[in-house]
Amino acid sequence: MRLGVFGGTFDPPHVGHLIVASEAHAALGLERLLFVPAAEPPHKQGRVCTPAELRLQMVRAATAGDARFEVSDLELRRSGASYTVDTLRVLRERYAGAELLLLLGADQAREMLTWREPQQIARLARLVVLAREGEAPALPAGLPSQPLVTTRIDLSASAVRRRVRAGLPIRYLVPDAVRELVEREKLYT
Numbered sequence: 001m002r003l004g005v006f007g008g009t010f011d012p013p014h015v016g017h018l019i020v021a022s023e024a025h026a027a028l029g030l031e032r033l034l035f036v037p038a039a040e041p042p043h044k045q046g047r048v049c050t051p052a053e054l055r056l057q058m059v060r061a062a063t064a065g066d067a068r069f070e071v072s073d074l075e076l077r078r079s080g081a082s083y084t085v086d087t088l089r090v091l092r093e094r095y096a097g098a099e100l101l102l103l104l105g106a107d108q109a110r111e112m113l114t115w116r117e118p119q120q121i122a123r124l125a126r127l128v129v130l131a132r133e134g135e136a137p138a139l140p141a142g143l144p145s146q147p148l149v150t151t152r153i154d155l156s157a158s159a160v161r162r163r164v165r166a167g168l169p170i171r172y173l174v175p176d177a178v179r180e181l182v183e184r185e186k187l188y189t
Contacts (some may be wrong), residue, residue, distance in 0.1 A: 001098040004033035005091065005125060007075075007084060008105075009041050009157065011050050012182060013062040014174045016155040020130050023150040024103055025068045028128065032070055033103075034091075035059050038082035039075045043111060050187055052076050061177035085117040088124035100125035104145075112140035119143070164188035 006021055013035075025033045037059050039052040049055070056073055063069040074090060075082040084102070091100055102125040104112065109129045112118050118140070121127070127145035130152070131137035137147035155173060163170050165188055170179055182188065 001031045001095065002029055002101060003091070003095055003098045004028060004030040004101050004103055004128075005036060005088070006033055006103045007036040007038060007082075007087065009049060010035070010037045010055050010059050010062075011157050012055070012160055012174055012178050012187070013059050014155055014157060014160055014178075015172070016153045018062060018175070019153065020103070020150045021069065024101075024128065024130070024148060027148055027150075028101055030068075030101065033068055035063060035069060035071045036075055036087060037071070037073075039078065040081045042081040042083060042116070043114075054181070054185060054187070058178050058181050061181055062175045064177060083116045085115070085121050085124070088121060092124055101128050102126070103148075104129050104140075106131065106135075106138040109138045109140050109145070112143060161188040 004024055010017065021033050037052065037055045053076065056076055060071050063071055075087055088100060102121065104127060106129065115121065122143045127140065127143060128148050129137045129139055129145050130150050131147050132152040133149050139145045139147065160170055160173055164182060
């Protein structure tokens with residue numbers, strides 16, 4: 001089995017996440033793509049995040065009805081910072097014999113050598129760096145990785161949060177189910 005692993009804060013998950021996940025699923029021949037929201041992102045210390053349980057709900061809402069995607073609460077059930085290497089160790093045990101492919105955005109790839117045990121991460125999973133068409137991917141130096149050109153839109157979770165704070169619409173930037181959760185829970189206001 002080929003299992004894609006797509007981790008992140010997902011605060012909130014937006015259509016850009018879904019586009020690259022969909023394209024990675026097809027291009028890499030994945031049987032399943034696992035979204036793994038971070039409970040305590042170690043590289044975002046000091047930044048206030050939406051509670052992990054609400055971010056998990058948003059990712060589940062964003063991916064509902066798409067059989068290619070699965071959402072894992074693995075990092076939410078573990079205490080402390082959410083280190084990718086720990087998550088991959090658990091997934092390696094849980095999916096014995098599966099090929100794990102870790103999807104990385106360009107910003108993540110650039111910071112990869114600052115992560116806990118980057119060499120071990122590269123042994124546990126194949127690193128796939130998402131790149132825009134015509135862009136040189138930011139491959140992590142010294143680590144084996146493969147670029148994957150995907151349709152990338154100029155959208156970030158922080159831009160979505162800013163729009164909500166400014167009272168601007170986010171329809172079409174996030175799935176409707178995510179927008180409804182944001183509105184119901186009064187997130188980012």
